[in-house]
Amino acid sequence: MPDKKWVYAFDEVGEAEEAVGGSWDAARGLLGGKGANLGEMTRLGVPVPPGFTVTTEACNAYVSGDEAFPEGMWDQVTAALAKVEEKTGKTFGDPTNPLLVSCRSGAKFSMPGMMDTVLNIGLNDEVVEGLAALTNDPRFAYDSYRRLIQMFGSVVLGAADEGFEEVLTEAREAAGVTDDAHLSVDALKQIVVRFKEIAVDFPETPIDQLRLATEAVFKSWSGKRAVDYRNAAGIPHDLGTAVNVQTMVFGNMGEDSATGVAMSRDGSTGENSIEGDWLVNAQGEDVVAGIRATKPIAQLADEMPDVYQQFSDICHRLENHYREMQDLEFTVERGKLWLLQTRDGKRTAQAAVRIAVDLVEDGLISKEEAVQRVSPEQIDFFLHPQLDLAARSAAADEGNLIATGLNVSPGAAVGVIAFDADKAVEMAEAGDKVILVRPETKPDDVHGMLAAEGIVTSRGGRTSHAALVARQFGKPAVVGIAALDIDLDARTMEIDGRVVAEGEWLSIDGTLGEVYYGKIDTVVPDISDRWLSSLLDWADGFRRLGVRANADYPVDAERARAYGAQGIGLCRTEHMFFEAERLPIVQRMIMTEDSEVRRQALDELLPYQREDFYGLFKAMDGLPVIIRLIDPPLHEFLPSFEVLTVEIANLKIRLASGDGDATALQAELAEKEQVRDRVEVLHEANPMLGLRGVRLGIIIPELPKMQVRAIFEAACAAQKEGTKVIPEVMIPLSSHVNELRRLKAVLTKEAEAVMAEQGVEVEYMMGTMVETPRAALTAAQLAEEAEFFSFGTNDLTQTTFAISRDDAEAGFLMEYIKQGILPENPFASIDADGVGRLIQLAVKEGRATRPGLEVGICGEHGGDPKSITLCHGYGLDYVSCSPFRVPVARLAAAQAALNDKS
Ligand code: PEP
Numbered sequence: 051m052p053d054k055k056w057v058y059a060f061d062e063v064g065e066a067e068e069a070v071g072g073s074w075d076a077a078r079g080l081l082g083g084k085g086a087n088l089g090e091m092t093r094l095g096v097p098v099p100p101g102f103t104v105t106t107e108a109c110n111a112y113v114s115g116d117e118a119f120p121e122g123m124w125d126q127v128t129a130a131l132a133k134v135e136e137k138t139g140k141t142f143g144d145p146t147n148p149l150l151v152s153c154r155s156g157a158k159f160s161m162p163g164m165m166d167t168v169l170n171i172g173l174n175d176e177v178v179e180g181l182a183a184l185t186n187d188p189r190f191a192y193d194s195y196r197r198l199i200q201m202f203g204s205v206v207l208g209a210a211d212e213g214f215e216e217v218l219t220e221a222r223e224a225a226g227v228t229d230d231a232h233l234s235v236d237a238l239k240q241i242v243v244r245f246k247e248i249a250v251d252f253p254e255t256p257i258d259q260l261r262l263a264t265e266a267v268f269k270s271w272s273g274k275r276a277v278d279y280r281n282a283a284g285i286p287h288d289l290g291t292a293v294n295v296q297t298m299v300f301g302n303m304g305e306d307s308a309t310g311v312a313m314s315r316d317g318s319t320g321e322n323s324i325e326g327d328w329l330v331n332a333q334g335e336d337v338v339a340g341i342r343a344t345k346p347i348a349q350l351a352d353e354m355p356d357v358y359q360q361f362s363d364i365c366h367r368l369e370n371h372y373r374e375m376q377d378l379e380f381t382v383e384r385g386k387l388w389l390l391q392t393r394d395g396k397r398t399a400q401a402a403v404r405i406a407v408d409l410v411e412d413g414l415i416s417k418e419e420a421v422q423r424v425s426p427e428q429i430d431f432f433l434h435p436q437l438d439l440a441a442r443s444a445a446a447d448e449g450n451l452i453a454t455g456l457n458v459s460p461g462a463a464v465g466v467i468a469f470d471a472d473k474a475v476e477m478a479e480a481g482d483k484v485i486l487v488r489p490e491t492k493p494d495d496v497h498g499m500l501a502a503e504g505i506v507t508s509r510g511g512r513t514s515h516a517a518l519v520a521r522q523f524g525k526p527a528v529v530g531i532a533a534l535d536i537d538l539d540a541r542t543m544e545i546d547g548r549v550v551a552e553g554e555w556l557s558i559d560g561t562l563g564e565v566y567y568g569k570i571d572t573v574v575p576d577i578s579d580r581w582l583s584s585l586l587d588w589a590d591g592f593r594r595l596g597v598r599a600n601a602d603y604p605v606d607a608e609r610a611r612a613y614g615a616q617g618i619g620l621c622r623t624e625h626m627f628f629e630a631e632r633l634p635i636v637q638r639m640i641m642t643e644d645s646e647v648r649r650q651a652l653d654e655l656l657p658y659q660r661e662d663f664y665g666l667f668k669a670m671d672g673l674p675v676i677i678r679l680i681d682p683p684l685h686e687f688l689p690s691f692e693v694l695t696v697e698i699a700n701l702k703i704r705l706a707s708g709d710g711d712a713t714a715l716q717a718e719l720a721e722k723e724q725v726r727d728r729v730e731v732l733h734e735a736n737p738m739l740g741l742r743g744v745r746l747g748i749i750i751p752e753l754p755k756m757q758v759r760a761i762f763e764a765a766c767a768a769q770k771e772g773t774k775v776i777p778e779v780m781i782p783l784s785s786h787v788n789e790l791r792r793l794k795a796v797l798t799k800e801a802e803a804v805m806a807e808q809g810v811e812v813e814y815m816m817g818t819m820v821e822t823p824r825a826a827l828t829a830a831q832l833a834e835e836a837e838f839f840s841f842g843t844n845d846l847t848q849t850t851f852a853i854s855r856d857d858a859e860a861g862f863l864m865e866y867i868k869q870g871i872l873p874e875n876p877f878a879s880i881d882a883d884g885v886g887r888l889i890q891l892a893v894k895e896g897r898a899t900r901p902g903l904e905v906g907i908c909g910e911h912g913g914d915p916k917s918i919t920l921c922h923g924y925g926l927d928y929v930s931c932s933p934f935r936v937p938v939a940r941l942a943a944a945q946a947a948l949n950d951k952s
């Protein structure tokens with residue numbers, strides 16, 4: 051393809067856009083995010099050093115071919131370079147007026163630090179002398195040269211970083227300085243010589259430098275750390291990276307030069323104020339690597355007021371143009387401001403919400419866009435644990451607040467210390483919660499950061515690698531704790547004289563930037579954030595799906611309601627049976643075969659259940675409450691056969707050896723044997739497929755009858771007090787309409803009897819869970835009896851796949867997912883092809899029998915964003931999930947509706 055255009059100058063961004071059909075998104079695909087934005091800034095008149103972009107298509111051709119540039123590409127590069135020479139009036143490789151360029155990666159989606167960059171290309175032994183003479187600054191020239199050799203050496207030639215760092219450290223020690231900026235020209239010349247001994251193949255010819263650097267960037271797309279990052283961030287592997295070649299400008303040309311990175315809004319809180327770090331007389335990587343202590347951006351306003359003003363204007367201009375918060379890189383070369391990069395800024399979940407809402411209030415984006423811009427995972431983050439206030443102050447009083455640093459990623463994390471990424475992964479795999487503690491993080495550490503609960507570093511600023519990655523993955527992090535001294539050999543860290551070893555507990559508060567020694571309790575915060583409520587209110591206006599909560603107790607119901615639930619989709623009544631004072635009564639009820647004894651036990655349980663339901667009705671005044679009748683097999687309420695057998699054996703031994711009062715031991719033994727015999731009778735080989743759900747109600751009708759009595763006595767009482775009650779009684783695990791018909795008749799009679807006794811008419815429905823394939827397949831028949839359906843997708847998944855929900859996740863299922871046999875865990879996200887089709891069929895056929903049939907879902911999938919999208923498509927009326935997931939579900943349901951083009 052000799053005629054194909056592989057290279058676009060920054061001022062040809064319009065052409066690139068046209069070449070891919072005029073869409074900005076496609077242009078970003080072709081030029082990469084960085085290249086497209088450099089082009090766009092050039093088009094907007096923002097000062098950008100001239101340069102050009104080699105397309106992602108060229109990268110794909112290179113990596114998928116045999117690592118050869120596609121035909122015509124290199125000629126286009128040299129032609130574009132000639133144009134840059136023309137624009138800048140400088141010449142590549144000319145010692146009398148040299149053009150230096152950078153060569154940077156830039157994929158469609160930003161992958162901070164994952165791929166390669168080489169700066170100062172164009173210097174060699176001759177050009178460096180020219181540059182020194184031209185700038186009258188040999189220190190600057192040789193510093194730039196040693197940086198080129200160092201970067202070229204490590205990035206292109208694969209020499210280890212440590213070798214270069216050692217030379218620098220020795221030079222600093224020999225000169226008695228702590229900072230590279232104070233090394234003399236002679237020292238730098240020496241360093242250049244020694245660096246060349248490490249980077250032996252360093253090419254003197256500038257065009258060879260550029261060619262090899264371009265190849266290195268292309269290759270870095272397929273490097274391990276880039277591949278790992280893409281896997282973690284869900285970025286496709288076939289996008290390729292572009293290469294941006296750009297005129298170098300220098301922030302290290304003296305006290306009127308500087309370099310920095312900044313966000314147009316605060317990336318941690320979302321506040322509308324520029325946030326960033328910068329350094330006088332430095333080059334870009336000095337800021338990002340976090341090796342030198344940076345200055346906050348506010349100080350730029352004091353030290354270089356004109357530059358700051360110009361920069362702040364550009365921030366606003368770019369934000370308005372992109373209608374999004376920007377992350378910018380800038381350099382000041384002898385008082386002149388240059389923008390080197392802009393991209394959408396990474397942010398914390400809190401900031402994402404606040405920025406989206408503020409941009410609507412600023413008139414820049416619509417409410418629909420705001421709702422689309424925040425991910426359900428980010429909403430989830432609001433409900434992340436925070437350190438318990440009281441426990442935190444107690445820890446502080448005990449002197450356990452050991453450090454404070456920058457609060458770069460909020461939330462609390464508690465875990466044991468790991469001092470390197472591999473160790474963090476190893477410990478996490480062994481089941482530990484881990485805090486990764488590092489001097490600073492690098493792209494090679496990402497796997498450890500992902501495995502850790504939280505991250506602590508002793509160096510680095512708000513925009514350091516550690517901060518960016520932690521925010522992106524929602525890991526709480528505290529960075530830049532200068533007082534923290536980590537000894538990687540001894541596997542300890544020292545802070546203010548206190549030594550803490552690997553494996554000891556730390557608790558970190560990424561919201562405040564605090565690090566505590568020890569393990570502090572965490573609590574889940576409430577979500578009364580004004581920005582979050584606005585966003586969720588808007589989401590409510592767009593969604594069609596209702597959102598209910600699975601809640602068993604009034605306090606859960608209250609929380610669910612505060613989080614925006616529109617009813618209870620599932621109250622699992624059996625949970626209440628396990629409470630200490632109730633369990634003996636439940637056991638008595640199960641143990642007996644005497645109907646009178648059973649009736650008495652049930653009479654004792656009735657007031658407890660009535661009170662539970664009364665509380666639920668009160669909390670959900672005006673909203674529907676689905677109460678599911680008892681579901682699990684009865685043996686679950688009794689001790690296990692194995693435990694009883696051991697206890698009985700022990701009692702017999704004690705009796706035989708005269709250990710204890712014989713009469714008491716005899717009595718205890720008799721009781722245990724009785725329970726064991728009953729457990730044996732109730733034992734089933736497959737209890738999940740046994741006497742449970744509707745079947746239990748048919749065999750022991752007194753039990754669900756008691757529950758229905760409790761429901762209606764509570765409903766009548768609440769309604770008499772003026773509460774609007776909307777009970778929906780749900781029968782679990784139906785497979786055949788006859789089961790439902792039989793039990794429903796018994797229960798309806800009981801409900802009517804209670805209402806007659808109470809002299810109150812309560813509007814109610816009786817429905818069923820659809821959680822077996824047969825129920826779904828015969829939905830048309832079930833709907834003759836059921837006034838509503840609720841999909842129990844936990845059981846429906848179990849029974850459709852014939853995979854045990856209790857065992858599989860600890861066993862082969864994860865192996866299936868690892869091997870790609872199943873695309874994902876069907877207990878987490880609805881299996882659209884199997885379970886999903888059963889749901890679709892049941893909805894359609896159920897509604898054919900009973901138009902307007904209410905259908906919802908109450909399995910765990912009800913809180914999973916992907917499944918919520920499916921449920922929207924299936925035409926369900928609502929999803930029901932845990933109270934904590936309700937805000938997530940509200941947003942996901944809105945996004946499903948907004949994405950629904952049908
Ligand atoms: C289900 O099966 O999806 C369900 C909600 O019921 P449980 O989890 O209680 O069996």
Ligand code: MG
Pocket residue numbers: 782821842844845
């Ligand atoms: Mg179930």
